[in-house]
Amino acid sequence: EYVNRLREELEVINERGFGKYFLTMNAIASKANEIQITGPGRGSAAGSLVAYVLGITQVDPIKYKLLFSRFLRRDAKDYPDIDYDVSDPMELKELLIEEWGSSTVVPISNFNTLQLRSLVKDISKFYGIPFTEVNSVTSKMLKEATPLAKKKHGIKAGVYVPTFEELMEFSDSLKTFLSKYPHIANHINILYGQTRSVSRHAGGVVVGENLNQHMPLINSGGITQTPWSEGQNVRHLEPLGFIKFDILGLSTLKMIEGSISHILKRHHNIENPTFEEVQKYYNENLHPDKINLTDSKVYANIFHKGKWAGIFQFTEEGAQNFCKKAKPKNIINIAAITSIYRPGPLSADVDKLYVEAKENQHNIQYGNSIIQEVTKETYGFLIFQEQIALLAHKLGKNISLDEGNELRKLLTKKGTGKGEREKRKIYNKFVEGCIEKNMSKREAERLWQKFEFFSGYGFNKSHAVSYSILSYQCAWLFNYYPVEWMAAFLDKEPESRKEKAINLAKKFGFKIQPININKSGTVWEISEDSKTLIQPLTSIKGLGDKAIEQIISNRPFNTIEEFIFNDNIIYSKLNKKALDVLIRSQALNSLMDDRFTGLKHFWSATAVDRPKNEKKFKENIALYEPEEDFSDLEKIEYLSSLTGVFPIDLVVSTEMLNQLDYLKIPPLGEWDNDLGVAWFVPREIIKKKTKHGREYWIIRVVDNTSTSVDIKCWGVRNKDRVHINHPYMAKLDYDEQWGFSVKNISYNFKLLG
Structure with a gap:
């Protein structure tokens, strides 16, 4: 089976001339795996066995019945598109440029265009129109136009974004506003869609020999890039024979790296794990080919009980509640849950129907054995786009898998042109095939109607399975190494969610040790009791990396004088601002002795009036001596805003x-x-x-x-x-x-x- 699949894929790849593309992706993946953890897969590329064998993806497509034709078809004209997840895309791109040359690896540009909402706001502001009046229009226009635009196209399910013309046609608020201010409408008609700015694409690069001889290059922020772009409505690369490589960042991979590093420190006696050691642990324990993806303890303890702490794809309360109800027991279950938890399926109550069907499987009526074979894993529902392609292929008369995948696209488009004729042609072959397989015409038509309904929000199975494996890897780490996972989770959560993450850690029974100038490091550390997490210096807002470097390289400090009058410290890096946030975040509390009447006194004498010598420091202590402490409200504000810890x-x-x-x-x-x-x-x-x-x-x-x-x-x-x-x-x-x-x-x- 594997050999035949490889032959089929290689025939298509070579026939379409994409052999070098796959080998280049293999080279990129090899470089990536030298320096960081990479994702199991992303998008439809996970359906390729060639990509799996070359190490571009980590998901066996045959094991999960993933379709290569969903990724690349013989009859298609578009180029392959492999999205590649890494923990640090900038580091990888810099390595590729350094080793292969700046004329071999070139980032592409991203064009930011003037959009309707911002144009209405900006032009109205220029003419002095009240903000409240403008905001009442911009906040309503999309909601007014969307249902009417969907109705116009016959779209019943799924997400749809109205075009500029549809917003102008269907939003009553916008039409009223522009009729009142026609001069604004004139500006909008001229400016809409014009380029507002040019930036660097988040992940896209072009890889090729001597690119400086084949495309224009510009210098942006010291980095060479091409002003060409690819994506959305811009197509500069494909028409000229260039392929975009997408190297994308995923913070969850950083959490996995951090968690493994803690595991190696605490359980393998490796004081400072190298990346090679982290990668070795991943390959031996977490790689999809090695990890037990059917471990009932992981499903029961994490997905059923709802222990959510940085579990990929399960950060929203709604998704968490749905998962607890659905009680997944395997990767396909997780893939179905994450595919259903999107606006389209939720609006059609597919989540409730799915749970009911899963709990009462004896009531499911498949219709025939072929439908059961394709939809049994999703309890009779068409959750994945590939299921439509497979059913069309298996039930229809002489419908190839390529045609089945083309049907998936045709079903989402409305019209009377060539696409409609192609769809009608496949429909006739589908009905004819169904009848030959002992289905009635009415049953075939009803199944086709299901195709049309579910096509609006069917999800890519290859992507869903790949990302579900990543979710499971997170859950496995949290189940078997909870404190190591929690430390990595706290370390990688962005500042905007840090307070919530700390509260979550406390909820799971972990203690948080306040920041301490002599104990806190650059990452969240784990104390010897395995229950306490030590907050790092890096979590203090306003304390820069250079200041932290000065602290760590010169500690321990026994007194405040040792800290502020130290010949080895470069105080241009550990400046007055750094002192200010260190004291207000209570990181220097261990250095505050009985000479100080309270934290505010300590702060005033040390940071507000930064002393230049010990004599001046003694004068400061006497000068501010009546001060005692910050008020409770001040402490609450300082701790929560500077460190993310809320002192309830x-x-x-x-x-x-x-x-x-x-x-x-x-x-x-x-x-x-x-x-x-x-x-x-x-x-x-x-x-x-x-x-x-x-x-x-x-x-x-x-x-x-x-x-x-x-x-x-x-x-x-x-x-x-x-x-x-x-x-x-x-x-x-x-x-x-x-x-x-x-x-x-x-x-x-x-x-x-």
């Missing part, structure tokens, strides 16, 4: 907790549907509007159980007020898909204390 104990006192316990009012993390009441602390308010223009709020809250969730607040009014960092209690509703909500803030939200 400063907001909710022990006395208040005892009172709440006496009144049987639980924290939000212990909310009970029967009581419906819980307490929490708002951390952020996001104001939004529904598609009908109704305002609602999303309030992000925390409690002392380390719960961090969003509460949707409906029916808000101008007079409604919610104070950040103050404790509240409220009666809440809960929906498994949408989470917590409240209908009346003024009535339901009660400020405590």
Whole structure:
């Protein structure tokens, strides 16, 4: 089977002249694997056995019944497109340029064009039109036009983005606005679609010999790139015979690298693991060919119980809840769940129907053995695009797999031209074949209607399987090495989500050791008790890499004088700003002795009036001596904004907790549907509007159980007020898909204390 598949693929590849393309991708993959962990696969390329054998992908396409024709067809005209995931794309591209030359590896450009929403806002601002009036139009126009544009094209399911012309035609708000201000309409008609700026493409490069002799090159920020682009509506490369290579970054791969590094330190006695050692561990334990992808413990402990901490594709509450209901037991189950959890399928309630079918498999009616063979793994549903192609091929009369894949594209297009004629031709062959296989014409027509319905949101199986394997790798690490995974997760989460990540770590029973000038490093470390995570110096906002380097290379420090008057420290790198954030983030608390009456006194004497010598320092101590400490509100602000740690104990006192316990009012993390009441602390308010223009709020809250969730607040009014960092209690509703909500803030939200 494998030999025949290789022969078939190689015939197509060689016939279309893409042998060098695959060998170049193999060379890129080889270089990538010398310096970083790479992804199992991405997109339709994972359906290629040739790509798997060459080490470009890590997913066996035959094992998962993935189709090569979904990736590359003999009759197609487009070039192959392999998206390649790595942990650090810039590092890889720099290595390729360094080793192969800047005229061999050339990044492509990205054109940012003037879009309707920004044009309406910018031109209106120029003419002094009130922002509220403009915003009322730009916030509605897409929602007004989308359903009418979909109806025009006969699209019932899936995501659709209206064109510029359709927005102008179907948005009443926009039409009214432009009729009121016709001069703005004139500008828009001229400027829409014009180039706003040119930047470097996120992942695209061209690889070839002596490219400087075959394409224009420009210098942008010290890097040579071509002003040509490829993607969306721009096609500069393919018409001239160039192929774009996409090298893309995926932060999850960084988490996997970090987790393996901690495992090697703690369980293999390797003090400073090299990348070769990290790669060796990955290849022996986590590579899709080595890892046990059917481990029931991983599915039960992570996917069924809902232990979500950086698990790829399961960061949204809705996806988490759906997964807990669906209870996956294998990679295809995960692939189906992630494929269903998108706007199109959700709007058609496919998630609910899928769970019901999975739980009651004896009730599934497939129709015949061929349909059962193709859709059994998804419980009778057409979840993957490849299933439509396979059914057309297996049931139709003389419909090749290539035609089946072409049908997938034709079904999503509406019209009366050549595409419609091709679709009708395949339809006739499909019905004829179904009848020959003992199906009635009505059954064949009904199945075709299913094709049309599901084609609007069917998902690429090759991509879904590849990314589901990556999700499973994360889950495996968290299940068997929880503290190592959590340290890597905290280290790689972006600052905007750091506070929530820290709360999540606490929720899973891990302690967070505050930043300490003598103990904290450059990454989250694990203490000897295996339960405490040590926050790094790099998590302090405003503290640069050069300052951290000075600290680590010159510590330990026994006194504050050793820290601020050290002959070995270059203070132009560890400057006044660095001192300021170090003290306010409480990183220097271990150096504050009884000469200081409090943290504010320590801060004033050390950072506000930075002393040049010990005499000046003593004068500062005496000068600011009456000062004692920062207020609780100041400490809350400094710790949460500088380090991502929210000190809930400063907001909710022990006395208040005892009172709440006496009144049987639980924290939000212990909310009970029967009581419906819980307490929490708002951390952020996001104001939004529904598609009908109704305002609602999303309030992000925390409690002392380390719960961090969003509460949707409906029916808000101008007079409604919610104070950040103050404790509240409220009666809440809960929906498994949408989470917590409240209908009346003024009535339901009660400020405590």
